[in-house]
Amino acid sequence: MSETEGGELTQDTVFEILSNSRRRFMLSYLNEHDGPVDLMELANEIAAWENETTVDELTDKQSKRVYVSVYQTHVPKLEATGLIDYDSDSGLIELSERASEIDRYMPDEESERPWHRYYVGLAIASAVFYGAVALGVPVLEQLTTAGAGVVVVVAFAVLSGYHYFKRDKKASIVEEMPVEDRS
Numbered sequence: 001m002s003e004t005e006g007g008e009l010t011q012d013t014v015f016e017i018l019s020n021s022r023r024r025f026m027l028s029y030l031n032e033h034d035g036p037v038d039l040m041e042l043a044n045e046i047a048a049w050e051n052e053t054t055v056d057e058l059t060d061k062q063s064k065r066v067y068v069s070v071y072q073t074h075v076p077k078l079e080a081t082g083l084i085d086y087d088s089d090s091g092l093i094e095l096s097e098r099a100s101e102i103d104r105y106m107p108d109e110e111s112e113r114p115w116h117r118y119y120v121g122l123a124i125a126s127a128v129f130y131g132a133v134a135l136g137v138p139v140l141e142q143l144t145t146a147g148a149g150v151v152v153v154v155a156f157a158v159l160s161g162y163h164y165f166k167r168d169k170k171a172s173i174v175e176e177m178p179v180e181d182r183s
Contacts, residue, residue, distance in 0.1 A: 009101050013081060018105055022046055022066075023074050027099065027106065030084065036092035039075070043067035115163055122159055126152040 018024055025046050030037060047066035048055045075093065078084040082098040133140045133148035140148075 009081060009083075009098075014102050014105055017077065017081060017083065018102070020074070022050075022070065023078060024106075025049060026070070026074060026078065027083065027095070027102070030093065030095045031099070031106075036087075036090075036094040039071065039086070039091045039093050040067060042093060043070045046070065113166075118159060118163075119156075122155060126155060 018027075026042060029042060029045055043066045044055045044058060044063055047058050047062045050066065051058065051062050075084070075086050079086050082096055083102065084093055084099070085096045086093045129140075130145070130148045130152060133143050134145055143151075
């Protein structure tokens with residue numbers, strides 16, 4: 001398998017890199033931190049994440065097991081693709097300039113939006129609003145229940161439309177990704 005095609009990482013290489021949760025965590029963690037990070041610190045963060053604990057509560061065994069794997073397997077793989085720079089003398093690791101090539105494959109803030117919570121929140125707000133109209137709350141007494149129904153439907157249509165266009169935009173970006181010739 002060729003790791004680069006025309007100087008860029010191939011899609012197969014990117015998918016292979018991102019197929020491992022530790023490498024995804026490493027890339028995300030390094031992306032969140034400006035500048036180099038100590039490899040042991042990074043390994044401890046991975047171990048804490050995997051063991052659902054804090055770095056301070058890690059056992060030496062948990063920490064060492066992850067460190068060895070990261071040092072022997074994941075750092076060399078990421079370094080070979082040019083996604084990270086690792087200084088073995090200082091033990092510092094950081095994203096390289098090339099890491100921006102995989103940004104389109106990494107989850108972004110938009111994809112992590114809790115849309116289900118927005119819909120539940122709107123449903124609760126709509127029920128309260130509709131109930132207030134039905135009870136004749138002074139500010140809303142001039143609005144009919146049919147009019148309140150229209151307001152609720154429009155609110156859901158606006159939220160659904162926004163959600164659809166955000167997802168459609170993301171889907172069109174994925175469709176634009178090059179698919180390698182498999183012949």
